[in-house]
Amino acid sequence: xxxxxxxxxxxxxxxxxxxxxxxxxxxxxxxxxxxxxxxxxxxxxxxxxxxxxxxxxxxxxxxxxxxxxxxxxxxxxxxxxxxxxxxxxxxxxxxxxxxxxxxxxxxxxxxxxxxxxxxxxxxxxxxxxxxxxxxxxxxxxxxxxxxxxxxxxxxxxxxxxxxxxxxxxxxxxxxxxxxxxxxxxxxxxxxxxxxxxxxxxxxxxxxxxxxxxxxxxxxxxxxxxxxxxxxxxxxxxxxxxxxxxxxxxxxxxxxxxxxxxxxxxxxxxxxxxxxxxxxxxxxxxxxxxxxxxxxxxxxxxxxxxxxxxxxxxxxxxxxxxxxxxxxxxxxxxxxxxxxxxxxxxxxxxxxxxxxxxxxxxxxxxxxxxxxxxxxxxxxxxxxxxxxxxxxxxxxxxxxxxxxxxxxxxxxxxxxxxxxxxxxxxxxxxxxxxxxxxxxxxxxxxxxxxxxxxxxxxxxxxxxxxxxxxxxxxxxxxxxxxxxxxxxxxxxxxxxxxxxxxxxxxxxxxxxxxxxxxxxxxxxxxxxxxxxxxxx
Numbered sequence: 001x002x003x004x005x006x007x008x009x010x011x012x013x014x015x016x017x018x019x020x021x022x023x024x025x026x027x028x029x030x031x032x033x034x035x036x037x038x039x040x041x042x043x044x045x046x047x048x049x050x051x052x053x054x055x056x057x058x059x060x061x062x063x064x065x066x067x068x069x070x071x072x073x074x075x076x077x078x079x080x081x082x083x084x085x086x087x088x089x090x091x092x093x094x095x096x097x098x099x100x101x102x103x104x105x106x107x108x109x110x111x112x113x114x115x116x117x118x119x120x121x122x123x124x125x126x127x128x129x130x131x132x133x134x135x136x137x138x139x140x141x142x143x144x145x146x147x148x149x150x151x152x153x154x155x156x157x158x159x160x161x162x163x164x165x166x167x168x169x170x171x172x173x174x175x176x177x178x179x180x181x182x183x184x185x186x187x188x189x190x191x192x193x194x195x196x197x198x199x200x201x202x203x204x205x206x207x208x209x210x211x212x213x214x215x216x217x218x219x220x221x222x223x224x225x226x227x228x229x230x231x232x233x234x235x236x237x238x239x240x241x242x243x244x245x246x247x248x249x250x251x252x253x254x255x256x257x258x259x260x261x262x263x264x265x266x267x268x269x270x271x272x273x274x275x276x277x278x279x280x281x282x283x284x285x286x287x288x289x290x291x292x293x294x295x296x297x298x299x300x301x302x303x304x305x306x307x308x309x310x311x312x313x314x315x316x317x318x319x320x321x322x323x324x325x326x327x328x329x330x331x332x333x334x335x336x337x338x339x340x341x342x343x344x345x346x347x348x349x350x351x352x353x354x355x356x357x358x359x360x361x362x363x364x365x366x367x368x369x370x371x372x373x374x375x376x377x378x379x380x381x382x383x384x385x386x387x388x389x390x391x392x393x394x395x396x397x398x399x400x401x402x403x404x405x406x407x408x409x410x411x412x413x414x415x416x417x418x419x420x421x422x423x424x425x426x427x428x429x430x431x432x433x434x435x436x437x438x439x440x441x442x443x444x445x446x447x448x449x450x451x452x453x454x455x456x457x458x459x460x461x462x463x464x465x466x467x468x469x470x471x472x473x474x475x476x477x478x479x480x481x482x483x484x485x486x487x488x489x490x491x492x493x494x495x496x497x498x499x500x501x502x503x504x505x506x507x508x509x510x511x512x513x514x515x516x517x518x519x520x521x522x523x524x525x526x527x528x529x530x531x532x533x534x535x
Contacts, residue, residue: 167530341376351365
């Protein structure tokens with residue numbers, strides 16, 4: 001700004017000097033025209049001299065006006081610069097003050113720990129921020145190092161993300177269970193059963209691939225697929241350590257701001273909640289103990305209505321492949337299920353209300369399901385289920401979550417302890433009668449988050465097929481198990497510790513209690529230690 005002003009002043013001085021040099025020769029001529037001057041003092045002025053003098057005076061007047069205008073502009077610019085400089089100084093002072101306050105927060109928190117002040121920042125929060133900054137710095141360093149590496153790209157050239165978990169589970173079982181590393185029900189001891197077992201497994205490790213595509217008709221497109229290694233065991237020595245890869249979910253998404261279209265194999269959306277556990281990822285925790293679940297091919301539509309700034313209503317509806325819980329007839333050929341033999345899909349819908357509370361969401365949902373099953377010879381069974389789910393944050397550290405259902409012929413969804421129907425004789429006999437098994441179940445969990453890295457969970461679940469239905473046909477009745485199961489309960493307690501974003505440790509205890517109809521129960525105790533690496 002100073003250089004601009006200096007240049008303008010030099011221009012003005014040069015103009016004034018030029019005028020001073022030009023005016024003296026003309027002054028005598030000007031004085032010659034004065035009435036008081038003697039007639040012989042100077043010759044009269046010519047018309048050319050007068051025109052020249054008038055032109056110079058007009059030029060001088062114009063330059064003076066320009067100079068005055070430039071001086072006014074410079075003054076305005078100087079005042080604006082001074083105001084901007086003052087604003088920048090105030091902002092700098094405020095930033096310095098904030099930095100000084102932030103650096104003094106740990107001391108202030110320690111000094112004010114006995115007092116209850118909502119404005120004080122916990123020391124743990126400061127420590128977590130520092131650790132997160134360190135992790136972000138390490139991540140940035142790793143990304144810089146990756147620039148020299150060869151990248152894997154998709155054929156479509158769109159962004160692809162690889163994720164998953166390498167999960168090591170070690171377990172100690174006391175009692176007989178249906179599945180050693182992912183137990184769901186307690187069974188009677190076998191002839192060669194020992195008092196307990198110890199084992200380890202990595203077959204619950206998972207791999208996920210997610211792709212992000214173009215925007216089509218205003219919708220963001222994406223797709224994802226999830227695998228694990230819990231699809232069975234190869235027929236070879238020590239085959240239990242070589243889990244076969246299994247498809248879990250695979251979906252395609254079209255997402256607008258408030259509406260989504262999802263197609264593929266996905267979770268059961270009328271029962272969206274699940275207890276927290278990494279000890280049982282091959283099947284959701286508390287399965288066969290009140291937790292409905294299925295990975296089923298489906299097509300659904302979701303739309304969210306915003307009722308206020310803090311509340312919304314989610315409406316979901318879709319058609320699903322009708323599962324009946326039966327085993328495949330062959331290992332290599334796809335045969336229709338009893339539900340698919342009905343000639344129509346299953347139908348499901350859910351409505352959920354959410355409200356923001358203290359930075360978290362309170363959610364209450366209700367859903368319904370209907371699927372028809374054909375068991376041959378015109379024997380049709382109508383399967384259905386009604387569900388309730390909730391997620392209630394009690395405080396910033398406590399959360400209460402759960403889910404309940406009431407249904408019939410829900411074995412394909414994990415209800416009725418996997419039992420869908422009961423029958424009076426051989427299924428290949430046209431005179432054999434079949435009836436849908438009624439059942440009732442649910443689960444609830446209390447979560448306590450001690451810190452962002454450490455949480456404790458306690459849960460209980462129960463599935464209760466109706467004993468009256470199981471008793472109705474007495475000794476002629478046939479079911480899925482050697483003896484009909486009338487109740488299954490699971491008690492669960494664990495803690496999860498995540499020292500870093502990519503490492504998780506867990507210790508879990510489970511108690512299974514499975515009742516046979518009009519008889520005693522079988523029980524089992526399971527202790528599980530898990531280590532997972534998340535990528």
